[in-house]
Amino acid sequence: MAANFTCIPILDYSQVASPATRPVFVAQLRHALINVGFLYLSNPPVAQDNIQSLIDYVPKLFALPQHEKDKIRMANSEHFLGYSALGRELTKGKTDQREQFDLATEYQNPWKPGAPEYLRLWGPSQWPDESLLPGFKSTMLCYLTQVEKLSYEFITLLSEAFGLAPDALDLFFDKSPSGMQHRGKVVKYPALDSVASNQGVGPHYDAGFLTFLLQVSPHPGLQVQNLSGEWIDAPPIPGTFVVNIGKALEAVTQGLARATSHRVLSPPTGSTPRYSIPFFQNIRQEIRLSEVHLEFPPEILKLKEQRGEVRATDSVNFSEYDRLPSGEVTLIGRIKSHPDVAQNHYHELFKQIFPDGSPEHGSAY
Ligand SMILES: O=C(O)CCC(=O)C(=O)O
Numbered sequence: 511m512a513a514n515f516t517c518i519p520i521l522d523y524s525q526v527a528s529p530a531t532r533p534v535f536v537a538q539l540r541h542a543l544i545n546v547g548f549l550y551l552s553n554p555p556v557a558q559d560n561i562q563s564l565i566d567y568v569p570k571l572f573a574l575p576q577h578e579k580d581k582i583r584m585a586n587s588e589h590f591l592g593y594s595a596l597g598r599e600l601t602k603g604k605t606d607q608r609e610q611f612d613l614a615t616e617y618q619n620p621w622k623p624g625a626p627e628y629l630r631l632w633g634p635s636q637w638p639d640e641s642l643l644p645g646f647k648s649t650m651l652c653y654l655t656q657v658e659k660l661s662y663e664f665i666t667l668l669s670e671a672f673g674l675a676p677d678a679l680d681l682f683f684d685k686s687p688s689g690m691q692h693r694g695k696v697v698k699y700p701a702l703d704s705v706a707s708n709q710g711v712g713p714h715y716d717a718g719f720l721t722f723l724l725q726v727s728p729h730p731g732l733q734v735q736n737l738s739g740e741w742i743d744a745p746p747i748p749g750t751f752v753v754n755i756g757k758a759l760e761a762v763t764q765g766l767a768r769a770t771s772h773r774v775l776s777p778p779t780g781s782t783p784r785y786s787i788p789f790f791q792n793i794r795q796e797i798r799l800s801e802v803h804l805e806f807p808p809e810i811l812k813l814k815e816q817r818g819e820v821r822a823t824d825s826v827n828f829s830e831y832d833r834l835p836s837g838e839v840t841l842i843g844r845i846k847s848h849p850d851v852a853q854n855h856y857h858e859l860f861k862q863i864f865p866d867g868s869p870e871h872g873s874a875y
């Protein structure tokens with residue numbers, strides 16, 4: 511089988527419910543996880559009317575007066591949650607040309623001085639004033655809760671695809687009430703004529719286990735890197751999520767599930783902006799992936815050998831999962847991409863990572 515993919519498979523979630531079609535879904539999932547690292551998911555179990563209301567809010571969210579957006583800027587938040595103006599984020603040391611709101615599932619942070627710093631990473635979101643955007647907060651939270659549920663269902667399917675027990679990956683999640691926080695973002699990529707480069711977001715891997723991306727507007731721009739380093743387009747397909755694998759899941763599956771390098775190019779000159787809403791599934795922050803050993807059946811491991819190794823990639827982030835607790839790996843990634851937040855809230859780590867001060871044109875990766 512040609513492991514060096516040139517297109518991204520489309521899986522139909524409605525096949526999961528019936529015993530007759532579930533094995534078809536699971537087989538396609540196995541292929542997508544091992545050989546591609548990306549897939550489209552059609553018929554996801556998330557209410558269409560909720561998705562549509564959320565989509566309707568997106569341009570209004572970015573159209574809020576600048577001072578209202580600045581009131582909830584990420585630099586206020588030790589949890590790296592809130593608004594990032596255009597040009598405030600770095601990937602591979604270069605400025606990303608996007609504007610975004612990081613908004614997570616609800617979580618009360620019990621951190622006390624003396625506990626590891628990375629446990630400060632989860633906490634309450636900063637929401638725009640309710641009177642300016644009535645109903646936005648509840649719509650976004652309802653959306654995040656549904657995608658969270660889907661993300662757990664997907665983990666069970668993934669275990670099945672890899673020949674593991676259905677609960678083999680449960681140890682990565684604390685499913686008690688408010689035991690976990692997962693993060694979402696609402697992102698705007700302005701057209702090339704109003705930004706300084708075409709780096710909407712530079713080449714990178716995602717952090718945790720799974721990402722569920724809603725491509726809100728019809729713009730292409732998302733690209734995925736195959737094994738030989740070619741960039742393959744992943745244009746929006748209405749009614750689907752794009753699902754991809756984070757670096758933590760790759761590490762703990764011994765590379766069976768591929769974390770695939772991806773990027774977004776800015777829309778061309780004269781275009782309207784591109785909008786997207788990713789959801790990032792986290793894992794427990796204290797867990798060290800190096801201490802978890804999953805037993806995969808030999809026939810599954812053989813599929814990885816058949817795929818071969820990645821021959822070229824432009825992404826380098828989140829390589830520390832082989833030694834550090836997962837929360838610390840995420841914190842390092844957040845500090846490198848949002849040094850202004852780190853400068854306000856994580857002085858020691860900021861100094862370690864940026865001994866010469868805040869990077870003008872970053873050199874963190
Ligand atoms: O906006 C997109 O389509 C993808 C964004 C992304 O890859 C990310 O924020 O990690």
Ligand SMILES: [Fe+2]
Pocket residue numbers: 714715716772
């Ligand atoms: Fe990403």
